Structures are given as C-alpha cells and as structure tokens.
Amino acid sequence: MLKRFFLLSVICGVMAISLSAQSESNTLKQLIEKATNAKSSSERLAAKIDLIDFYEQVDPRKWKEKTIELHAQRNAYVGKDPQSKIDLVYAAYLWKNGNTEQFKETYNRKLVKQTFTDWKDAYRWRRLHFEYELLQRNFAHARAIADSTLILLQRKRNNASTSLIYQDISRLYMSMSVRDSAYWAANRAISFAKRSQKREILVLALQNQANNFGYFLDLEGAVQKELQAIRLAEELHIEHLKIHSFVEIARYSIAVGNWTEGLGYLKRALQLARDYHDDPSIALIGIYLSKVYLHQNQVALSIYHINKSKVFYARENDLYHLAKCAYTIGHISRIQGDLERAKSAYLEAQLYFEKEKLSAELAEVYQGFGELYLKSGDLKRAKEYLELSIDRHEVVQSIGLIDRYKLLAQLSMKSGDLQNALKYQNAYIAFLESNSIKRNDSKIAELTSSNLREERERLIELQQRRIERENREQQILKLQSDRLLLVAVIFIFMVIFGLVILFLRMKQVRSRQEQREAELSQTLLRAQMNPHFVFNAMSVIQSYIYENNPEKSSQFLVNFSRLMRLILENSPKEFIPIELEIEILDKYLSTQKMRFENRFDYQMSVSEELLSNKAIVPPMITQPFIENAIEHGQLHTVKDGQIQVQMMDRDGKLEITISDNGIGRKKSAQTKKIRTHRSMAIDITKERIDILNKKYKFSGSLTFNDLDQEKGTGTIVTIVLPLKYDTTNF
Numbered sequence: 001m002l003k004r005f006f007l008l009s010v011i012c013g014v015m016a017i018s019l020s021a022q023s024e025s026n027t028l029k030q031l032i033e034k035a036t037n038a039k040s041s042s043e044r045l046a047a048k049i050d051l052i053d054f055y056e057q058v059d060p061r062k063w064k065e066k067t068i069e070l071h072a073q074r075n076a077y078v079g080k081d082p083q084s085k086i087d088l089v090y091a092a093y094l095w096k097n098g099n100t101e102q103f104k105e106t107y108n109r110k111l112v113k114q115t116f117t118d119w120k121d122a123y124r125w126r127r128l129h130f131e132y133e134l135l136q137r138n139f140a141h142a143r144a145i146a147d148s149t150l151i152l153l154q155r156k157r158n159n160a161s162t163s164l165i166y167q168d169i170s171r172l173y174m175s176m177s178v179r180d181s182a183y184w185a186a187n188r189a190i191s192f193a194k195r196s197q198k199r200e201i202l203v204l205a206l207q208n209q210a211n212n213f214g215y216f217l218d219l220e221g222a223v224q225k226e227l228q229a230i231r232l233a234e235e236l237h238i239e240h241l242k243i244h245s246f247v248e249i250a251r252y253s254i255a256v257g258n259w260t261e262g263l264g265y266l267k268r269a270l271q272l273a274r275d276y277h278d279d280p281s282i283a284l285i286g287i288y289l290s291k292v293y294l295h296q297n298q299v300a301l302s303i304y305h306i307n308k309s310k311v312f313y314a315r316e317n318d319l320y321h322l323a324k325c326a327y328t329i330g331h332i333s334r335i336q337g338d339l340e341r342a343k344s345a346y347l348e349a350q351l352y353f354e355k356e357k358l359s360a361e362l363a364e365v366y367q368g369f370g371e372l373y374l375k376s377g378d379l380k381r382a383k384e385y386l387e388l389s390i391d392r393h394e395v396v397q398s399i400g401l402i403d404r405y406k407l408l409a410q411l412s413m414k415s416g417d418l419q420n421a422l423k424y425q426n427a428y429i430a431f432l433e434s435n436s437i438k439r440n441d442s443k444i445a446e447l448t449s450s451n452l453r454e455e456r457e458r459l460i461e462l463q464q465r466r467i468e469r470e471n472r473e474q475q476i477l478k479l480q481s482d483r484l485l486l487v488a489v490i491f492i493f494m495v496i497f498g499l500v501i502l503f504l505r506m507k508q509v510r511s512r513q514e515q516r517e518a519e520l521s522q523t524l525l526r527a528q529m530n531p532h533f534v535f536n537a538m539s540v541i542q543s544y545i546y547e548n549n550p551e552k553s554s555q556f557l558v559n560f561s562r563l564m565r566l567i568l569e570n571s572p573k574e575f576i577p578i579e580l581e582i583e584i585l586d587k588y589l590s591t592q593k594m595r596f597e598n599r600f601d602y603q604m605s606v607s608e609e610l611l612s613n614k615a616i617v618p619p620m621i622t623q624p625f626i627e628n629a630i631e632h633g634q635l636h637t638v639k640d641g642q643i644q645v646q647m648m649d650r651d652g653k654l655e656i657t658i659s660d661n662g663i664g665r666k667k668s669a670q671t672k673k674i675r676t677h678r679s680m681a682i683d684i685t686k687e688r689i690d691i692l693n694k695k696y697k698f699s700g701s702l703t704f705n706d707l708d709q710e711k712g713t714g715t716i717v718t719i720v721l722p723l724k725y726d727t728t729n730f
Contacts, residue, residue: 045082049089061277067093084114088124095131098318107132130168142172160201163192167208179216186212203229203241219252240276243269250288263292271727283312290328301612302332323352327365334372342372363389367404379415556594563587575616584620592630600641607648614726624682625658625717633662654723659707659716666712698722
C-alpha cells in the first residue's frame with residue numbers, strides 16, 4: 001500500500017512539473033507570436049516589453065539580450081511616449097543588473113521629468129524613482145514616493161504590487177537603521193503577499209523579512225525565514241527563487257564561522273544559477289566562494305573565483321561589486337604577503353565606498369587596512385584604521401565588531417597600553433553578551449544541516465498532502481456526479497494506470513541496465529587485470545630479486561599493489577573523481593615503465609577547470625588504449641617513446657585523447673601478436689560509451705587516427721564523454 005502511495009506521489013510531482021514547463025513554453029510561444037503578428041508599432045512595442053518581462057522571470061541572459069536589443073531600436077519608434085517606455089525598461093535593467101552609475105545617468109537625462117498615463121508604466125516609473133532617491137540617500141523623498149504609490153495601488157487593489165512597495169519601504173528603513181519600522185513594513189509586505197494570487201510574491205516577501213532580520217543581527221531568525229522561502233519555492237516549483245536564499249544562508253553561516261555549511265549552500269546556489277543562466281548571481285557567488293576557499297587555504301581556487309567575478313562586473317560596469325572584488329583581492333594579497341598590492345586594492349575599494357557613503361563597507365576596508373599595518377608592524381596606523389572601522393558603525397552594530405574589538409585589544413596589549421586593552425576587551429565581552437550571534441552559531445548550523453536532510457522528506461510530505469486534497473475533492477465530486485463524470489473518472493483512472501505501468505516498465509529497463517553495467521564493469525575488471533600483465537609484473541619483481549635490487553623491487557611492488565587495490569575498489573563504480581583516475585593511470589604507467597626499464601616516457605595533462613570544478617569520469621576508461629600503445633605500439637622498441645594523455649572541457653563535453661609515437665596501427669596489424677589478439681577491452685569501452693549515451697541523452701564517441709598521417713606512425717585515440725561534476729560532496 002505504501003509503495004503504491006509513494007508511486008502516485010512521484011507521478012503527481014512529475015505531472016505538475018511537466019505541466020508547469022509546458023505552461024511556460026506555451027506562454028513564451030504566445031508572446032513571440034504576439035510580437036511577430038503585431039499590426040502596429042505600438043502593439044509590437046507592448047508585445048516586446050511583455051516578452052522582456054517574461055524573460056526576466058525565466059532566463060536572465062535572454063532578458064539582458066532582449067532589453068539591450070530593444071534599447072538599440074529606440075530611435076526606430078517615433079514619438080515621446082514609446083521612447084519613454086523603452087527608457088523605463090532599460091533603466092529597470094540597469095538598476096537590477098547593478099549598473100548604478102549608468103542607471104542614475106539614464107534616469108536623470110531621460111526619465112526624471114516624464115509623466116505616464118498608463119498605471120502600469122506609472123507604477124514602474126515610481127519604483128525607479130524610489131530607487132533613485134534611495135541611492136541618493138534622500139530618504140524623505142523616497143518615503144513620499146512610496147506613500148503616493150500605495151495610494152495609486154489602493155485604487156487598483158493590486159495586492160502583489162502593494163507587497164513589493166512595502167518591501168521597498170522596509171529596505172528604506174533598513175538603510176536608515178530604524179529597526180521597528182523596517183519590521184513593520186516587512187510584516188505588511190507578507191500580509192499583502194498572502195492575499196495575492198501570485199504566490200511567488202510571498203517567497204520574495206519572506207526573503208525580504210529575512211534580510212531585515214539579518215541586517216539587525218538576528219541571524220537565526222534570518223536563516224529560519226530563508227528556509228521558509230525555500231520550502232515555498234519548492235512547493236511552487238519556482239527553483240530560481242531559491243538562489244537568493246541559498247546565498248544568504250551561506251553568508252550567515254560564514255558570518256558565524258560555519259564555513260563548511262556555507263560552502264555547501266554556495267555550491268547548491270551555483271548549480272541553480274548555472275541552470276537558470278543567472279550570470280549576476282554566479283558572479284556574486286564567486287565572491288563568497290573566494291572568501292571560503294581563502295579561509296580553507298585553497299588560494300588558487302580563491303583567486304580563480306574572484307578573478308572570474310571581477311571580469312563579469314568590469315564588463316557590466318558594476319562599480320559597487322568591483323569595489324567588493326578589490327577588497328577581496330586585497331585580503332588575498334595580504335594573506336600571501338604582497339602588502340603593496342593589498343594596499344592598492346584596499347585603496348581602490350575605499351575610494352568607491354567613500355564616494356557612495358557606504359559605512360558598513362568602509363568599515364570592512366578600514367579593518368583590512370588595520371590588519372595590513374598590523375602585519376607590517378606599524379601598530380600606530382593599525383590602531384587608527386581599526387578605530388575608524390568601529391566609528392563607522394554609529395547606529396547599527398555589525399558582526400565584524402567582534403573581530404575589531406578583539407584586534408584592538410591585542411594591539412593595545414602589544415603596545416603596552418593596558419588601559420585601552422582592558423577597554424576593548426570589555427567592549428568585546430559586552431558585545432558578546434548583548435548579541436546572541438556567536439552563541440547561536442550551533443543553532444544556525446543545526447538549522448542549515450537539518451534542512452539538507454529534510455528536503456526529500458518534505459517533498460514527499462508535500463506530495464502526500466496534495467494527493468489527499470485531490471482525493472477529498474474527488475469524493476465531493478463523486479457525490480454530485482452523473483454518467484458523464486463517471487466516464488471521466490474511468491478515463492482518468494486509465495491514464496493513471498497507464499502512467500503506473502509506464503513507470504514500472506521504465507524501472508524494469510533501468511534495473512536491467514544497471515545489472516548490465518555491473519556485469520560490464522566486472523568484465524572490464526577481469527580484462528584490465530589480465531593474466532599476461534600480472535605474470536609480466538611478477539616476472540619483473542622476480543628479476544629484481546635475482547639482481548639483488550631490493551629498492552627497485554620494493555618500489556615496483558608498492559606501485560603494483562596500490563594499482564591492484566585502486567582497480568578493485570573503483571572498477572564497479574559508474575564515475576570516480578578525475579584526480580583518482582589520474583592516480584590510477586599514473587600507477588599503471590609507472591609500473592609498465594619500470595617493467596620496460598624506462599624505455600618510454602609519459603605525460604598527463606588535465607585542464608585546471610576540470611580539477612577546480614571536481615569533474616568525474618568513468619573509471620579506467622583510458623587504460624585499454626594505454627595498454628595497446630605500450631604492447632602493440634611497441635614503445636619499448638621506439639627511440640624516445642612517448643605516451644600523452646590529455647583531458648579537457650571542450651564545448652561542455654569531456655574530451656580525452658591518448659597519443660603515442662609507436663610503430664602505428666598498420667605495422668602493428670602485421671605482427672603475429674595483434675593478428676591473434678581480439679581487443680575485448682576496446683569492445684567493452686565502446687559498449688560503456690553506448691550505455692552513457694543512452695542514459696544521459698548524449699552523443700559520446702570513440703575514434704582512432706594515425707599521429708603521423710604521412711608516415712602512418714603513432715596512434716591518437718579520442719574519447720568524447722558527458723561532462724559531469726561531483727555535486728554531492730559539499
């Protein structure tokens with residue numbers, strides 16, 4: 001009974017997701033047809049704006065592309081009204097994309113004195129006007145605009161838009177550091193979101209309330225609200241709304257020192273952002289990943305991610321996040337001991353944050369300068385900057401104050417200033433007593449880790465509730481039904497029954513495929529550990545013993561035993577980390593090299609992107625071809641024999657090449673050994689690629705070519721496989 005219930009849950013979930021995807025596809029098709037078939041320029045413009053609004057929700061790259069394309073066509077639309085509408089759309093894009101300088105310039109030059117008769121255009125303009133005044137820190141003007149917008153929406157009775165305005169108001173009060181008013185506005189936003197038919201607005205309202213809690217240092221409450229937002233987004237099948245919550249939970253986890261949990265949520269956010277084509281979120285996640293990897297002493301990964309983010313923000317002219325990147329680069333340089341570069345990077349960030357009067361960000365930069373001068377031994381300047389970093393938090397305290405008080409106490413002790421050392425130590429203790437941040441780090445860790453465990457159970461429970469609700473509705477309908485309804489019920493039952501049969505059939509096919517894969521891996525294992533190779537290895541060890549060369553025999557035996565263990569442990573697996581595959585190949589090649597008395601060399605090259613992103617490969621997929629290169633390519637007879645193995649990401653596919661400068665396929669085919677040898681391992685490899693192609697809807701391949709086409713010498717084998725990454729180990 002439970003199996004049937006679970007089966008129905010899965011079917012309903014799949015049907016809901018497929019219907020949602022189909023609905024999106026139909027909406028997009030209708031919008032494109034509407035824009036194509038428009039009879040007038042005004043109708044065409046309205047359709048294009050609707051299409052841009054749709055892309056904003058489902059594909060940020062397309063949204064950017066279509067917005068820039070429409071702005072380039074601005075002069076083709078004659079008249080003030082259509083051009084103003086295009087300016088509205090473009091200004092909204094600049095603001096949401098973080099290009100604040102160009103947004104302010106566009107608003108000042110083209111929109112500040114505009115008026116709009118259509119209420120939707122007026123609403124869009126009012127929100128941009130609000131953001132402009134907020135950027136200028138004209139708080140009174142911003143609140144007046146928000147109030148007048150609420151009056152406009154009151155007449156329209158639009159709960160969704162009203163919720164968004166109250167979210168804006170809560171951000172306004174956060175900027176003013178007025179906690180009670182910010183909380184009030186956030187609660188009003190949630191209240192109106194609950195009355196709205198657009199359930200995604202409630203997700204945004206919960207995320208906004210979480211931002212309030214986080215700003216005023218209630219990190220546990222912030223994490224709880226973000227988890228609520230995640231659950232609601234899952235219920236609504238709006239996956240991309242989870243990106244923001246994942247990033248924020250990671251940020252709060254990092255703030256209390258839960259670096260491992262933070263990294264896990266950042267990786268989940270990065271995967272979603274890639275699926276959703278959300279480049280701004282990918283760049284933001286890169287900044288936080290850089291901080292985490294730097295804390296874990298993985299400096300190369302830290303530099304890789306911050307440089308990628310910096311390139312994106314430079315291209316988008318996002319000066320705020322460029323300053324954030326500069327601060328992070330300064331931190332990396334300070335850790336590496338390059339104090340001049342660190343000072344230059346901190347100064348770049350300081351100039352921008354001072355210009356925009358961003359106190360919290362300036363406090364971080366001043367702390368960076370303080371730690372920089374502390375490292376260089378300039379205690380006086382270190383104290384000046386650390387005190388400046390504290391002075392920047394005049395109204396709301398920051399979690400960074402904990403570290404700053406601690407640093408100042410230590411610095412004062414070094415300087416012999418015991419009075420100030422006691423002062424800052426007391427301030428440190430007082431901050432800890434008045435704020436529960438550090439004391440609640442275990443609670444936050446428990447919340448975030450338990451969410452990972454509970455997700456699957458929550459989804460099943462969600463599906464069960466949906467099925468129970470549908471059953472109740474069916475019972476009510478059954479009481480009022482007639483013959484036509486009975487026929488419909490029978491038809492629905494047949495459809496569900498057909499889906500169950502289809503599901504069971506697919507499960508059976510998958511089970512057979514898994515069984516075949518297991519048999520294939522065992523066959524491959526036997527092929528790789530063929531008696532000929534083992535006999536030769538034993539002979540080499542025996543010869544070293546006869547030669548009284550214990551060092552070589554010990555080295556050979558260690559490599560050989562490690563190779564056997566790796567093969568036994570990993571052959572049954574479908575995928576293994578690329579680092580482990582490299583180790584197996586290295587042990588195999590070094591063993592063969594010792595066997596043939598170093599008469600050939602080998603090189604292995606793996607792209608840095610595959611290593612940093614934790615790529616995974618089928619185990620020992622290249623071993624048969626390396627064996628052929630040695631045995632049939634007769635590398636031990638060729639002068640300067642070489643084997644090269646390369647692995648790289650080519651257009652989203654994993655491309656592996658194995659090349660050797662042996663005698664070539666034609667000469668090898670003439671030998672008695674190759675004429676009597678049937679390459680079972682190559683046949684198995686081809687079948688493995690076929691299985692991967694079917695399983696992952698991929699077009700992998702295996703090809704052979706001569707390395708030197710004219711002489712017919714050498715061989716190059718190319719394997720193309722699906723590129724997959726390890727997303728399970730956060």
